Amino acid sequence: MASNQKYMIGGAKMTDSVLPAVAGPPRLWSVPMAGEARFSWDYGSDRERLLALYQKGKDRQWDSTTRISWDLAVDPSDVLGTPDEQMGIYGSRQWDKLGPAGRLTLRQHAAAWEFSQFLHGEQGAVVCAARIVESVPDMDSKFYAATQVMDEARHVEIFSRFLGEKIGLDYPINPSLQSLLGDALTDARWDMPYVAMQVLIEGLALAAFGVLRDRTTKPLPRQILAYIMQDEARHVAFGRMALRDYYPQLSRAEVADREDFIIEGCYLMRDRFRMSEVWERLGYDVGECLAYMDKGPRTRAFRSHLFSRIVPCVRDIGLWSPRVQSAFADMGVLDMASRDLDQVLRADEDAAERIDAEKREFAARRAEVAAATADGSGEA
Ligand SMILES: [Fe+2]
Ligand SMILES: [Fe+2]
Secondary structure (H helix, E strand, O other): OHHHHOOOHHHOOOOOOOOOOOOOOOOOOOOOOOOOOOOOOOOOOOOHHHHHHHHHHHHOOOOHHHHOOOOOOOOOOOOOOOOHHHOOOOOOHHHHHOOHHHHHHHHHHHHHHHHHHHHHHHHHHHHHHHHHHHHOOOHHHHHHHHHHHHHHHHHHHHHHHHHHHHHOOOOOOOHHHHHHHHHHHOOOOOOHHHHHHHHHHHHHHHHHHHHHHHHOOOHHHHHHHHHHHHHHHHHHHHHHHHHHHHHHHOOHHHHHHHHHHHHHHHHHHHHHHHOHHHHHHOOOOHHHHHHHHHHOHHHHHHHHHHOOOHHHHHHHOOOOOHHHHHHHHHHOOHHHHHOOHHHHHHHHHHHHHHHHHHHHHHHHHHHHHHHHHHHHHHHO
16 A cells, blocks of 8 residues: 555665554645746856856765664654653643653644654755756856756655654645745746745744754754655755855846745744644644744744744845735844854754764764773683
């Protein structure tokens, strides 16, 4: 059965007895193709920075089966080591009604929902990056986007394996995320997948990964998030570079059209973190949970973090009319515009390098201990 095969990636073996059957949307979603495939006969390049990014994309390819320590254990009901008070509905009437077992179930579902959306977003990224390879007019961008297709395939592989092997539960794609992906892919203009994917979805994912990477006390999700973020930082930089060069060539009306897309997309993205599918599936009072999530201080703080990459990127690519600024002000995230995106992206790349260094150091220490033990037993 198809549902029995989807977690076979990387050697994971889930069975139907572990993975509960979920009545939901069909397992295949078809989106009509729009736009044109473009060839360029101009193979010479004058875009040094884009080529440098392409070189970096090639140099930093990696294999998830060897770089990630898949043997690290994960407790499905405490995937990230999240304290109770950081759970979205902590302190609500619904939370207070739950006994210890109910809270463990909620934790597993919340993690499954979150990582499922990351997984589906990554598949969206594979498709959008492939679309960019086809439709973008210049060869340098096709080169870079081709490396991104491979990066995104790796991310799908990783999240799929993590959900199947370590959480044992999955959720369908969130309707807001699906709607944004559909809008991007059914639009014939070549820059729209960039706006939807590189600016909005990846900008938001990068921020969400960052919050969880810095918060988690668990080594496996920390590795996964940090390594994927290292790739994502390049993708956001790519979108910014491509669009910053392109938008000054457009008319005011064409720019305003992109701004409308950004505003609508940001509201969609903001609302997708309310986890209504979880409250529904667990039989909670959905309205009450959503209302609690909306007004809770944790949600407000998390939302503001979520826009830490999107807002400076939108400013940098020049979609920065008073209308866009007032939408960000309405969402309470306008102050994120003052952040230096280059610095943020560099820090995201460095975090992965630090984890690699820690792992090397740990392996060296373990080897030393093993050698000392062997010497000691030799003398005894
Ligand atoms: Fe990705
Ligand atoms: Fe990406």
